[in-house]
Amino acid sequence: MGGLFDFMLPELESPMTGASTDAVMGFIHLVSFILLIGITIALIYFAIKYKRKSEDDETPLITHNNTLEITWSVIPLILVFIVFGWGYKGWLTLQSPPDDAYEIHVSAFKWGWTFGYDTGAQVSNEVHVPAGRPVKLVMQSEDVIHSFYVPDYRIKQDVLPSRYTSVWFQAEEPGESQVFCTEYCGTSHSDMLAKVIVHEPEDFKIWLAKQGSGGGTPIERGENLVGIHGCTSCHSIDGSDKIGPTLKGLFGKEEQLADGATITVDENYIRESILEPKAKIVAGFENQVMTSFEGRVSDEEISDIIEYIKTLE
Ligand SMILES: [Cu+2]
Numbered sequence: 001m002g003g004l005f006d007f008m009l010p011e012l013e014s015p016m017t018g019a020s021t022d023a024v025m026g027f028i029h030l031v032s033f034i035l036l037i038g039i040t041i042a043l044i045y046f047a048i049k050y051k052r053k054s055e056d057d058e059t060p061l062i063t064h065n066n067t068l069e070i071t072w073s074v075i076p077l078i079l080v081f082i083v084f085g086w087g088y089k090g091w092l093t094l095q096s097p098p099d100d101a102y103e104i105h106v107s108a109f110k111w112g113w114t115f116g117y118d119t120g121a122q123v124s125n126e127v128h129v130p131a132g133r134p135v136k137l138v139m140q141s142e143d144v145i146h147s148f149y150v151p152d153y154r155i156k157q158d159v160l161p162s163r164y165t166s167v168w169f170q171a172e173e174p175g176e177s178q179v180f181c182t183e184y185c186g187t188s189h190s191d192m193l194a195k196v197i198v199h200e201p202e203d204f205k206i207w208l209a210k211q212g213s214g215g216g217t218p219i220e221r222g223e224n225l226v227g228i229h230g231c232t233s234c235h236s237i238d239g240s241d242k243i244g245p246t247l248k249g250l251f252g253k254e255e256q257l258a259d260g261a262t263i264t265v266d267e268n269y270i271r272e273s274i275l276e277p278k279a280k281i282v283a284g285f286e287n288q289v290m291t292s293f294e295g296r297v298s299d300e301e302i303s304d305i306i307e308y309i310k311t312l313e
Contacts, residue, residue, distance in 0.1 A: 010151050013177055013198075014169040016134070018154030020090030024083060031079055094155065097168035101136035102129070108139065108146040108159040110291075111188040111233040113179065121211035124227035125194045127179070129171060130204035136168040142296070147183035150196060156182060171198040187243060188233055222308025225301050229293065237312050244290055245282050251310045256283040270306050 009025070012018045104127060105116040115127040129135045139148060139159040148167060149156040157167035171177070181192035199207055216224070226232055226247075234243040253265045258281040263269060272279050274297060277290035297305070 009154075012152070012154065013171050013173070013175065014150075014153035014155070015172065016170040017094055017168065020086065020093060021154040024086045024090060027086070028083060094167070097136040097166065098134045101134040101168055103136050103138060104129070106137045106139040106148065106159065107142055107228075108148070108181070108192075109142040109230045110144065110186050111181070111192040112227070112230045113148075113181075113192070113194040114228045117208060117211070119208060119211070121208065122224065122228050123211065124224070124230075126197055127194065128197045128199060128204060128207050130201040131171055131174050131198045133201065134168055134170045136166055138164055138166045140164050143291070144185050145183050146181045146185050146192065149180045149182040150177055151180075152177040153196075158183060171196065174198045174200055174203075191233065218304045218307040219311055221301075222304035222306070225297070225305050226308060229297060231305075234288075234290065243288050244285060247309050248312045250312065251306075257281060258283045258286045267306050270309060271302050274302055274305070 008029075009022065012022055103118065106127075107114040107116065112125055113127075114122055114124050116122050127137075137148065137157075139157065140163070141159045141161045143161060145161070146159040147156060148159055150169065153169040153171070155167050155169050157165055159165060175198050177196045177198070179194035179196060181189060185192065226235075226237075231247075236242050236246045237248055239246050239248045250265050250270075255263050255265050255269075257263060263280065269280070273290075275292060275294045277292055
């Protein structure tokens with residue numbers, strides 16, 4: 001049934017969660033299409049048949065017609081029940097991830113996504129999953145409401161602060177699918193993108209093993225943290241200004257502050273910028289805000305981030 005309307009949606013990559021959505025969509029479109037044709041034909045037919053033919057051609061007074069009224073109430077009622085029952089069944093499937101689903105933790109923030117694996121590995125803005133296996137995402141937001149949307153899988157779920165929500169899918173073939181944030185969440189909402197990358201199960205194991213357990217050298221950890229905490233959604237590392245100043249060449253630089261003072265960027269200034277961003281405002285960025293990371297990044301993490309920033313010359 002969906003075949004006729006395939007051009008309306010991207011190709012379905014997770015039939016387990018998406019097939020019923022497509023079927024109901026197809027059914028609704030088909031019914032709407034038949035009704036559109038029927039109503040248009042009736043409209044033209046009546047316009048011609050009941051056109052006023054002479055001056056004394058009078059419309060008879062009709063108060064009601066039980067048969068007609070029951071027909072046009074009961075048929076739509078049946079259609080609505082079919083759509084409801086079918087949709088409810090699909091909704092139940094989406095609400096019940098299989099027991100053997102592979103679990104990944106998702107943290108959403110302004111403006112990015114972090115995916116955490118049971119090995120301790122954390123990856124930002126890319127979630128790698130095995131093909132042919134159900135994957136359950138357990139999601140939470142660090143700030144405002146976001147929403148996790150993958151059109152290829154026909155899944156969409158709000159991500160809330162202080163409360164877990166979950167969603168599942170099963171991608172059958174290796175490939176890539178786009179993730180969108182679909183709840184308006186501020187300036188860079190439209191850049192809040194991520195990718196689902198589906199591997200053959202064997203390749204997925206290799207990929208996961210390579211991620212380690214969030215370890216690595218301080219510089220590697222720092223680079224990872226800058227992604228995980230979303231610093232890069234406001235700070236570029238290539239010299240261009242985004243919402244905040246670039247991190248390129250920051251360490252050791254003479255920074256002009258909004259109050260006219262000049263300081264040399266060192267470890268303490270960076271640390272203060274992360275924990276108390278309002279203490280010293282960079283000239284030209286008076287109207288932008290950086291939220292404090294107090295309580296969100298530990299002292300060791302700040303040290304790693306500083307080591308990483310030092311390498312951005
Ligand atoms: Cu968002």
